[in-house]
Amino acid sequence: MANNQVNKTARPFDKSRFEALLNRRFFYAPAFEIYGGRAILRTTSRTAVPDEVVVEYETILAQLDNYSGPELGELCRKYDIRNPDTDNEVSEPQQFNLMFASSIGPTGQHPGFLRPETAQGHFLNFSRLLEFNDGRIPFASAQIGRSFRNEISPRAGLLRVREFTMAEIEHYVDPEDKRHERFSEVRDVELDLLDRHTQTAGSTKVTRMKIGDAVDKDIVANETLGYFLARIHQFLLKIGIDRTRLRFRQHMANEMAHYAMDCWDAEIQNSYGWTECVGCADRAAYDLSVHSAKTGHPLVVRQALKEPIITEKLVAEFNKKTFGKTFGKDSAVIQNIVGGMDQALLAKLQGELAQGSTTVTSSDGREFKLTPDLLTIEKKTFKQSIREFTPNVIEPSFGLGRILYALLEHSFWSREQDVERGVLSLPAVVAPTKVLIVPLSAKPEFDPLVKEVSAKLRKAGIFSRVDDSNTSIGKRYARNDELGTPYGLTLDFASVAKRTMTLRERDTTGQLIGDIDEVIGVVTELVNGTIDWAEACLRLPAYDSVQSVE
Numbered sequence: 001m002a003n004n005q006v007n008k009t010a011r012p013f014d015k016s017r018f019e020a021l022l023n024r025r026f027f028y029a030p031a032f033e034i035y036g037g038r039a040i041l042r043t044t045s046r047t048a049v050p051d052e053v054v055v056e057y058e059t060i061l062a063q064l065d066n067y068s069g070p071e072l073g074e075l076c077r078k079y080d081i082r083n084p085d086t087d088n089e090v091s092e093p094q095q096f097n098l099m100f101a102s103s104i105g106p107t108g109q110h111p112g113f114l115r116p117e118t119a120q121g122h123f124l125n126f127s128r129l130l131e132f133n134d135g136r137i138p139f140a141s142a143q144i145g146r147s148f149r150n151e152i153s154p155r156a157g158l159l160r161v162r163e164f165t166m167a168e169i170e171h172y173v174d175p176e177d178k179r180h181e182r183f184s185e186v187r188d189v190e191l192d193l194l195d196r197h198t199q200t201a202g203s204t205k206v207t208r209m210k211i212g213d214a215v216d217k218d219i220v221a222n223e224t225l226g227y228f229l230a231r232i233h234q235f236l237l238k239i240g241i242d243r244t245r246l247r248f249r250q251h252m253a254n255e256m257a258h259y260a261m262d263c264w265d266a267e268i269q270n271s272y273g274w275t276e277c278v279g280c281a282d283r284a285a286y287d288l289s290v291h292s293a294k295t296g297h298p299l300v301v302r303q304a305l306k307e308p309i310i311t312e313k314l315v316a317e318f319n320k321k322t323f324g325k326t327f328g329k330d331s332a333v334i335q336n337i338v339g340g341m342d343q344a345l346l347a348k349l350q351g352e353l354a355q356g357s358t359t360v361t362s363s364d365g366r367e368f369k370l371t372p373d374l375l376t377i378e379k380k381t382f383k384q385s386i387r388e389f390t391p392n393v394i395e396p397s398f399g400l401g402r403i404l405y406a407l408l409e410h411s412f413w414s415r416e417q418d419v420e421r422g423v424l425s426l427p428a429v430v431a432p433t434k435v436l437i438v439p440l441s442a443k444p445e446f447d448p449l450v451k452e453v454s455a456k457l458r459k460a461g462i463f464s465r466v467d468d469s470n471t472s473i474g475k476r477y478a479r480n481d482e483l484g485t486p487y488g489l490t491l492d493f494a495s496v497a498k499r500t501m502t503l504r505e506r507d508t509t510g511q512l513i514g515d516i517d518e519v520i521g522v523v524t525e526l527v528n529g530t531i532d533w534a535e536a537c538l539r540l541p542a543y544d545s546v547q548s549v550e
């Protein structure tokens with residue numbers, strides 16, 4: 001071999017590191033399959049695979065070349081790598097390419113699936129998230145992303161579409177303790193509830209009730225679910241949903257998924273009727289259990305018990321020396337029969353053995369006589385210091401398009417004196433532009449002031465726009481009222497001379513006046529929500545030439 005040949009593998013192949021990686025892949029997917037010389041990731045249905053897994057799989061596939069013959073067979077057996085054409089284990093090195101089950105495989109065996117919600121991605125990452133949280137619950141994951149539904153008839157604007165943006169939270173709780181640490185903060189929040197009993201009675205009359213009372217009375221299943229209902233309510237009001245057109249409707253038993261413990265929809269009334277915009281369900285342990293069953297990877301929490309649980313159990317033990325000799329190849333059959341017995345049957349067997357012998361019968365009717373020199377059954381003490389359980393999931397699920405549509409309907413109105421003048425009353429927190437800067441004139445002496453005000457607002461973290469178009473100030477206000485801009489700052493000739501500025505509020509059209517820096521301070525607080533307009537009116541004097549500019 002030529003001495004100058006370069007070994008391109010910087011680090012020698014390390015089997016144990018590689019197999020540790022194979023183990024890790026079970027976080028995401030149960031197995032991959034080889035179709036016509038291509039490896040296909042077999043994920044649980046509707047599963048989104050995070051980007052990093054692609055890298056991981058490429059690494060895995062590249063490394064498979066390091067195995068050959070029986071070694072590869074062994075590896076494939078261990079990690080369930082199969083050739084689906086023959087359903088045999090892969091026995092010789094192949095050149096693999098990577099493909100995902102979510103696209104059509106070369107043999108067309110895998111249909112493509114688009115996710116109907118973002119939830120699957122959360123569950124796939126559960127183990128890693130649990131690790132980040134030091135193995136403890138409760139914790140939550142949140143994600144915003146596109147979701148897809150095969151709607152038969154998409155309609156009603158953004159209300160029913162085939163592709164939409166969803167924001168979901170998966171909050172993991174102990175199934176035996178669904179209290180929420182911060183429930184006391186929302187206990188007194190009043191919600192309009194339409195529970196299932198009211199609906200069964202044929203009524204749609206809501207009951208306004210404190211969420212604390214609803215949980216105490218078992219109308220809402222538990223504190224964590226109640227906590228999220230209250231937070232959904234607060235969120236929707238904060239972004240500008242009209243509370244008189246918001247209700248929480250409980251799912252009827254026949255409407256709810258079979259595994260769900262309780263489910264409520266935040267419904268918002270709009271011109272199409274009452275529309276579900278946020279769903280909030282206690283989905284029990286269903287998702288994690290199903291993912292776990294499909295992947296073979298346990299999705300559980302292991303919790304050290306403060307007090308170990310001591311239990312006593314009857315245990316069957318076969319005498320290794322005599323048992324195999326006596327029963328030969330039937331040994332396994334007998335061990336299976338005894339191994340499948342519950343405590344009551346074992347107790348019966350123990351009693352019979354004490355009398356001298358007992359008989360067990362196989363499924364094909366053969367009888368085997370057992371004596372105390374072959375089998376002993378004794379009570380043993382077990383100490384359990386770890387509690388292992390599958391967490392339950394509380395899932396608030398927001399459809400952003402529906403919320404936005406309802407918000408636009410709730411926010412839009414016309415001025416009484418002129419129906420042509422529309423106003424979009426978006427609260428500052430959601431308005432795309434927070435402040436409009438309106439120089440009264442396009443004269444160059446206004447430029448430094450306009451620049452100063454917009455720079456100061458930018459520094460305060462407030463997004464503003466300048467409208468220096470050549471139209472009347474009234475028209476400029478009207479145009480920006482329709483765009484939902486909550487505040488206007490007007491620079492006039494007094495501003496140039498005396499450094500004063502007026503502040504206008506969109507909904508009332510009320511105006512205040514003050515020193516430029518003082519007004520910027522007030523508008524910053526208004527936008528940040530630390531004061532409201534009434535408070536601003538106490539801070540700054542009213543500007544009484546409103547009519548002259550409107």
Ligand SMILES: Nc1ncnc2c1ncn2[C@@H]1O[C@H](COP(=O)(O)OP(=O)(O)OP(=O)(O)O)[C@@H](O)[C@H]1O
Nearest residue numbers: 149151159160161164276277278279397398399402
């Ligand atoms: N086709 C769709 N178009 C827009 N948003 C949707 C659509 N389907 C569901 N959503 C939104 O996603 C949220 C959560 O989805 P979920 O599965 O609970 O809805 P769903 O019960 O299927 O809705 P619906 O009964 O109205 O079809 C809903 O509250 C809604 O805001």
